Amino acid sequence: MGRNRRRRPTRQREKGPHRRHVRRDPTQAAIPRARSVGDRGRADQQADRGRSIPGRIACYAWASPTTLLGLIAGVLTLGSGGGGRVRRGALEFHGGFARWFGDRIGFNAMTLGHVILGRSASVLDDLRDHEQAHVRQAERWGPAFIPAYLVASYMAHRRGGHYYRDNWFEQDARRAAGESI
Numbered sequence: 001m002g003r004n005r006r007r008r009p010t011r012q013r014e015k016g017p018h019r020r021h022v023r024r025d026p027t028q029a030a031i032p033r034a035r036s037v038g039d040r041g042r043a044d045q046q047a048d049r050g051r052s053i054p055g056r057i058a059c060y061a062w063a064s065p066t067t068l069l070g071l072i073a074g075v076l077t078l079g080s081g082g083g084g085r086v087r088r089g090a091l092e093f094h095g096g097f098a099r100w101f102g103d104r105i106g107f108n109a110m111t112l113g114h115v116i117l118g119r120s121a122s123v124l125d126d127l128r129d130h131e132q133a134h135v136r137q138a139e140r141w142g143p144a145f146i147p148a149y150l151v152a153s154y155m156a157h158r159r160g161g162h163y164y165r166d167n168w169f170e171q172d173a174r175r176a177a178g179e180s181i
């Protein structure tokens with residue numbers, strides 16, 4: 001149960017499909033740089049090392065339809081003054097279009113296959129464990145990831161829950177990242 005213990009619970013509000021709510025708090029810049037390789041990060045890296053090269057290729061290929069959408073957003077981000085980098089086997093894009101999109105839709109970070117969009121580099125550092133859990137989900141669900149996510153939102157709503165907070169994929173990601181469910 002890593003991150004939440006170290007964070008003020010009011011810092012994060014969540015909304016929308018596999019995304020974090022926009023943090024409009026002016027203290028945002030003071031959020032500590034996370035732990036780029038925390039306990040969970042080490043677990044991810046070990047899992048990755050345990051995977052064969054054909055296994056890794058299969059994971060990337062299976063998730064590629066979702067990743068493609070992320071890459072389009074990534075190109076738009078790079079073309080609008082944003083930045084990009086590779087962390088834990090995923091492409092991370094921040095600023096530019098990613099920030100504009102986050103402001104419009106209401107998220108801090110969003111994972112699309114092996115692409116993670118974030119409003120800023122520090123937000124990506126802060127939310128990496130959670131977003132990496134969504135990367136693992138995209139590797140398992142492949143082309144069905146986005147439809148399954150939307151179905152899970154609908155099911156949560158049907159049960160009287162919140163379409164985002166009570167979505168199975170979000171609960172699974174919070175569990176994997178050591179956050180409170």
Ligand SMILES: [Zn+2]
Pocket residue numbers: 017018019020130134169170173
């Ligand atoms: Zn999420």
